[in-house]
Amino acid sequence: xxxxxxxxxxxxxxxxxxxxxxxxxxxxxxxxxxxxxxxxxxxxxxxxxxxxxxxxxxxxxxxxxxxxxxxxxxxxxxxxxxxxxxxxxxxxxxxxxxxxxxxxxxxxxxxxxxxxxxxxxxxxxxxxxxxxxxxxxxxxxxxxxxxxxxxxxxxxxxxxxxxxxxxxxxxxxxxxxxxxxxxxxxxxxxxxxxxxxxxxxxxxxxxxxxxxxxxxxxxxxxxxxxxxxxxxxxxxxxxxxxxxxxxx
Numbered sequence: 567x568x569x570x571x572x573x574x575x576x577x578x579x580x581x582x583x584x585x586x587x588x589x590x591x592x593x594x595x596x597x598x599x600x601x602x603x604x605x606x607x608x609x610x611x612x613x614x615x616x617x618x619x620x621x622x623x624x625x626x627x628x629x630x631x632x633x634x635x636x637x638x639x640x641x642x643x644x645x646x647x648x649x650x651x652x653x654x655x656x657x658x659x660x661x662x663x664x665x666x667x668x669x670x671x672x673x674x675x676x677x678x679x680x681x682x683x684x685x686x687x688x689x690x691x692x693x694x695x696x697x698x699x700x701x702x703x704x705x706x707x708x709x710x711x712x713x714x715x716x717x718x719x720x721x722x723x724x725x726x727x728x729x730x731x732x733x734x735x736x737x738x739x740x741x742x743x744x745x746x747x748x749x750x751x752x753x754x755x756x757x758x759x760x761x762x763x764x765x766x767x768x769x770x771x772x773x774x775x776x777x778x779x780x781x782x783x784x785x786x787x788x789x790x791x792x793x794x795x796x797x798x799x800x801x802x803x804x805x806x807x808x809x810x811x812x813x814x
Contacts, residue, residue, distance in 0.1 A: 567593070574661070575617055588778035589617060595777040596620040598681055600673045600701055601691030602649040603627070604762030605715050605769065607639035609689050612770035614657035614664045618777065621657070622667040622681060623650040636759040673697055678704035687773050690714045691766065695741070702737035705729050706812045711776050711783075712737065715769040720758050720793035722765035725803065726772050726784040729812065734785045735803045738811040761793045 567575075567590060578584045578592075597618050599606055602625040613621055629637075629644040629652050637649075644652035650668035657666050671677055673692065682688055682704040690701045690712060698714065705712040711728040714737055728734045768789065775781040790799050807813050 571617070571663070574663075578616070583780040584778050588780055591778050592617045592774065593619045595686045596622070596684060597773060597777070598622045598624070598685035598688045599691060600624050600688065600697065601693065602637075602639060602653045603633065603691065603693065604636045604757065605691035605693075605717060605766040606649075606689075607637045607653065608763050608766030609691055609770045609773070610639055610653050610657055611660060612767065613689075613773065614661045614666070616770075616774055617661065618664065618774075620665045620667070622669065622685065623653055624669045624671060624673050624677065624681070625649045625653075626670060626672040636757060636762050638763065673701060675700055675704070679707070682710050683708045685710055687776050688712045689769055689773050690737075691769065698737060698741075699743045702727065703743075703811050706736050706738075711785075713769050713772045713776070713784075715765045717762045717765045718757055719755055720761060722761050722791045722793065723788055724765055724768045724772065724784065725788045726776070728776075728783065728785045731785070733805060735805040736809060736812040739806040739809045739813075740788065740803050742806075743810065758793050761791070764791065764793070 575589050578589050595618050597613050599609055602623050627649050629640045629647050629649055639653040639656045648670040650670050654666040654668045688705050688710050690698055692698055706729045709729045713726050715724045727736045772784050786803055788801050788803050
């Protein structure tokens with residue numbers, strides 16, 4: 567850790583739960599972020615500012631004017647650019663010491679099988695059920711911890727699914743891939759601008775806790791936010807022994 571690092575991360579180093587050892591773990595870590603939109607923006611910016619050494623961003627989309635109401639990693643200068651490149655530029659401006667690998671690609675099974683094994687944590691900031699299932703399946707196959715988030719309208723949720731432990735449920739234990747899910751998105755139903763910042767910040771916090779090896783992860787629990795009343799609730803999520811993804 568350089569003198570500049572000691573100054574940059576001083577507020578982390580003051581925390582007994584992180585300290586020099588925990589910050590060094592962050593500097594040595596590799597995070598894979600799926601999605602560089604509403605949730606991915608705060609996740610990417612906080613991981614970069616906190617000093618996660620390598621961050622891979624995956625997103626196939628480009629920045630549009632309609633994104634700027636909530637996707638804080640992008641600005642007017644990025645209109646028409648791939649979101650991963652726009653976000654990478656903001657991350658580099660925050661912390662030039664972080665190495666960002668920008669993949670302007672869709673997160674299909676082949677890409678995930680290539681990228682997930684090399685990650686220390688995977689943060690799912692995608693916006694559709696099919697991608698969430700693909701990301702979860704890859705994390706289970708390669709035994710990588712997954713931080714999953716979703717936000718729509720005024721409602722959001724965050725969960726941690728740690729495939730390194732057989733006692734923790736995976737995403738499919740809670741949301742089976744065969745379940746009939748009616749897809750909805752913010753383009754048709756809308757989303758409260760700060761909601762994605764709140765949920766994405768919680769995702770970033772859970773990812774940093776996992777990487778630094780501190781605190782109590784959200785594994786086995788689903789945290790839900792009612793943004794209209796600003797009320798959090800939590801439910802315990804048991805592992806499904808018959809889950810088609812992690813069961814058996």
